[in-house]
Amino acid sequence: MGVIKDLKNLIAGLGITGKHLGTHAITVQYPEQRDKIPERSRGIVVLLSDKETGELNCTACQLCMRACPTGAIVVEFERDENKRKVLTNFTLDNTICCFCGLCEESCNFSALKLAQKYEFSTIGKEELVWDMHKLQEVGRDVPYEDKRKKKKAAPKKPTPKPTEKKPEEEKKPQQTKEEVEAQAEKKAKPVDKPVDKMEPKPEPEKEKPATEDNQPGEKPKAGEEPTEQTGGKTEQAGDDSKDDTKKEGSD
Amino acid sequence: MNGFSEFLELHPLFSWLYELLKSTGLQDPWLRVTHYSILGSMMFGVLSLIALFLVWWERKIAAHIQQRFGPMRHGWHGWYQTIMDAIKLLQKEDVKIALRDKPVFFWAPIVCFVAAFCVYVVMPFGEGLIVADLNIGILYVLAITTWTVISLLMAGWGSNNKYALLGGMRSAAQIVSYEVPMAVSILTPILFVGSLSMNDIVLSQTGPIYNWFVFRLPFGPIAFLTFIIAGTAEANRTPFDIPEAEQELVSGYNVEYSGMKFAMFFLAEFVNMFTIAAVAVTVFFGGWNGFQFLPSWLWFLGKTLLIVLLLMLFRWTYPRLRVDQLMMFAWKFLVPVTFVNLIIAGLFKHLGWYW
Numbered sequence: 001m002g003v004i005k006d007l008k009n010l011i012a013g014l015g016i017t018g019k020h021l022g023t024h025a026i027t028v029q030y031p032e033q034r035d036k037i038p039e040r041s042r043g044i045v046v047l048l049s050d051k052e053t054g055e056l057n058c059t060a061c062q063l064c065m066r067a068c069p070t071g072a073i074v075v076e077f078e079r080d081e082n083k084r085k086v087l088t089n090f091t092l093d094n095t096i097c098c099f100c101g102l103c104e105e106s107c108n109f110s111a112l113k114l115a116q117k118y119e120f121s122t123i124g125k126e127e128l129v130w131d132m133h134k135l136q137e138v139g140r141d142v143p144y145e146d147k148r149k150k151k152k153a154a155p156k157k158p159t160p161k162p163t164e165k166k167p168e169e170e171k172k173p174q175q176t177k178e179e180v181e182a183q184a185e186k187k188a189k190p191v192d193k194p195v196d197k198m199e200p201k202p203e204p205e206k207e208k209p210a211t212e213d214n215q216p217g218e219k220p221k222a223g224e225e226p227t228e229q230t231g232g233k234t235e236q237a238g239d240d241s242k243d244d245t246k247k248e249g250s251d
Numbered sequence: 252m253n254g255f256s257e258f259l260e261l262h263p264l265f266s267w268l269y270e271l272l273k274s275t276g277l278q279d280p281w282l283r284v285t286h287y288s289i290l291g292s293m294m295f296g297v298l299s300l301i302a303l304f305l306v307w308w309e310r311k312i313a314a315h316i317q318q319r320f321g322p323m324r325h326g327w328h329g330w331y332q333t334i335m336d337a338i339k340l341l342q343k344e345d346v347k348i349a350l351r352d353k354p355v356f357f358w359a360p361i362v363c364f365v366a367a368f369c370v371y372v373v374m375p376f377g378e379g380l381i382v383a384d385l386n387i388g389i390l391y392v393l394a395i396t397t398w399t400v401i402s403l404l405m406a407g408w409g410s411n412n413k414y415a416l417l418g419g420m421r422s423a424a425q426i427v428s429y430e431v432p433m434a435v436s437i438l439t440p441i442l443f444v445g446s447l448s449m450n451d452i453v454l455s456q457t458g459p460i461y462n463w464f465v466f467r468l469p470f471g472p473i474a475f476l477t478f479i480i481a482g483t484a485e486a487n488r489t490p491f492d493i494p495e496a497e498q499e500l501v502s503g504y505n506v507e508y509s510g511m512k513f514a515m516f517f518l519a520e521f522v523n524m525f526t527i528a529a530v531a532v533t534v535f536f537g538g539w540n541g542f543q544f545l546p547s548w549l550w551f552l553g554k555t556l557l558i559v560l561l562l563m564l565f566r567w568t569y570p571r572l573r574v575d576q577l578m579m580f581a582w583k584f585l586v587p588v589t590f591v592n593l594i595i596a597g598l599f600k601h602l603g604w605y606w
Contacts, residue, residue, distance in 0.1 A: 010569070017316050017568040025320045 042099045042114040045073075045092055046139025047132060056136055057148065058111035060087040064103035072097040090132035095125060110147045115139060259546035262379030265290065290382045294371050298522055305521045306333045309563055316567045340517075343510035348411065351507070356409030359402050360508065360515040366398030367519035370526045373449050377539045377548030381450060388449035389441065392530055393434055396485060399523060400426045403494060403504045406516070410507035418503030421574065422494030425484055428578060429491070432585035433481035439474040439589075439596045440464040440534050453538030463537040470596040475535045477589045479561070482527035484581070487520065489566035493574055528558035 028035055037043070048057050060077035076089040101114050117138065122128055130138075272286055307322065307330065314321030322329030347356070373388040375381045385391050400423050407419020441447065443464070444455045456462045465475045484491035495503030505516045532538060532554045541550030572580065 013568045014564050017564055020316050020318060021312065021564075023318060025315060025318050027318075027320050029320070029323065 037116040037118070039116070041116055042101050043116050043118040044094070044114070044120055044138065045097060045099075045103060045112055045135070046115045046117070046142055047090060047112050047135040048110055048139050048142060048144050049136055051146065056087060056090075056111065056132065057109050057146075058087050058090060058132075059109050060085040061109070063106045063108065064112060067102045067106035069100060069102065070096045070098050073103060087132065090135060092130050092135055094120065094128040094130060108147065110144055113139065113142060113144050115142045117142075259549070260379075261377060261546070261548055265379065287382060291372070294382060295368055298368060298371060298525070299518070301525055302518045302521045303333045303337065305525060305559065306336075306517075308559075309521070309566075312560070312563045313567050316564075337514060340514040341511050345510040345512060346507075348507055350411045352409040352411065354409075355405045356507075359405035359409055360512040360519075362405060363399060363402035363519045364515040366395055366402060367522040367526070369395045369398075371529075374526075374529055375449050375453050375533060375538055376551055377546065380539075380548055384448055384450045387447045389437060389447050389452065389530075389534070392449075392526075393430070393437070396523070396526060397426065397430060399485075399487075399519075402519075406504040406508065410504070412507050414500040414502075415504050415506045418494045418500045418506075421500075422487060422504060424574075425487075425491060425493060425577060425581075428581040429481040429484035429585070432477050432581065432589045433485060435586070435589040435593055436474045436478040436481065437530075437534055439470055439593050442593070442596055442600055443467075449533055449538075452534055453540065456537040457540050460537075463535065463540070465535045470592050470599065471535070473588070473592045474596070475531065477585055477592070478531060478535070479527075479558075481581075481585060482531065483562060483565055484577075486523040486527050486562070488524060488562060490569040490572060491577060492571060493577060524559060524562055525555065528555045528562060531558050 049055060050057055058075075060075055062075045062077075065073045065075045072093045074089075074091040074093075075087070076091075077085045078088050080086050099114060103112055104114050112135075115138070120128070120138075268289060269286055272282055272289075277285060310332075311321045311328070320328075322332035325332045325335055370392050372382045373385050373391050375384075403422040403426075404419045407416040407422075410416070440452070444452050446452070446455075456464065460466065463471075465471045483489075487494050493499075495505070500506070505513055508516060529551075532551060536554050536558075539547035539551040541547065541554075545553075
């Protein structure tokens, strides 16, 4: 009778496999179908643009650059005539980025984010070093929560502060007002205009070759930059950050 | 309805071919030779297609049992994946190891391939769809399927590789052991037919469905069970696949083969599986007998594919037996059971309880 019992077990086994044969496969056919990525998953680092003006949110404060544990981010800037920082290049080396998200945490201006995108394979290793234009393009459609809005409103308050900072602070709102006016004009015109009107774009493009030339010898440069410029830059950056904190405090 | 299924019957094709050859003025020995060779090559083509289909089907069934999709890229659900695989295998280099036994190494896959296809000379695919109705048909089938042992031994010896040789030796031991219960369990229905011809076996099961030999209680189902177990072992399929146990012997007897020779072994394996299913259908499930609304060859094909499905389910359900368990099962369980079954069937026949 043991035989009959064994036979029953064998048939039960066949039943189980047969049942699985009937159920639908759980495989996701990747290029055609995609899994839904969790909202807070950390993908590529992208630069975020202002929703209204289409310009980069980055203020070249270099906090992300210093927060980056692998040194994947290099922020380059110049001083304009008003001694304000103007971002000239933002390089992200995707080959050494570890997607830790510390840059996103350190940023006070919603300038960058780890988007949900994860498809950026290329043929060459060099193509994985992205400059600010590429990062901006990729981050164009990434939704984000704008942390700066408080600060936009903040400068309108006439806060009595040390005289040195007054010109800067006065100019900021003026500029924004101009931008708003310009926008109002643009809104009447076709939507493509804002992208065209991004005047800073051509300028960095002129400078881009120079930075690209630098890239082969990037590592030493990255080392050099702090040594050469840290003295000035870090102090200035520090000033900025102090300013920010002061503003926040005043708010 | 009746006329439609008769319209789909293929046996007029065979007689029409014969008449066509006769009208060209061929004399008898050559007439028969050409007729048989044309039919044989037709059978070969059909079986190659069936083997390719079975490879695809097995992959799909394996995948769906494991809740995967399997091949999906070439055509609808990857239907021509195996054709692409075959083309790839044909293009590959035929690697020949230096220390091989040259003639043995060369002939092993050919023997395996030819043996796998030779069985179908006597297989009744449908009403009148039989290449040659030998009067020793089932004996011929048993004899030819045993060629596989020789080819696997040849492959194992010729490869000059200990894994391959071990695989060949194991397959020889296994197939020789399981040949006995297989033959005896086929003998049980033969007792009632009184003929070894495949056509006679099928014709004796015409009529109502309880004329099929599986439904002749109590010995019918037992004979079928023992046959399908022994047949699985004969076709080297998974509960009994010790000749090519991947975890023990790299890939068994075909380790050293590549390219087209490997493809021959591979296709022969699937043709062997189809053979087992076809013999099971012919002997136990009434062959091409069925109901009126479909042509006979479709009935045969459908039943055979169902048995093949059962063999595939076996493969993806049961774990492999150890060598000693395998031998013990064959000699201590299957052989006694089949012999007792045969004796019971003989008793029934003698007492006239069955016709």
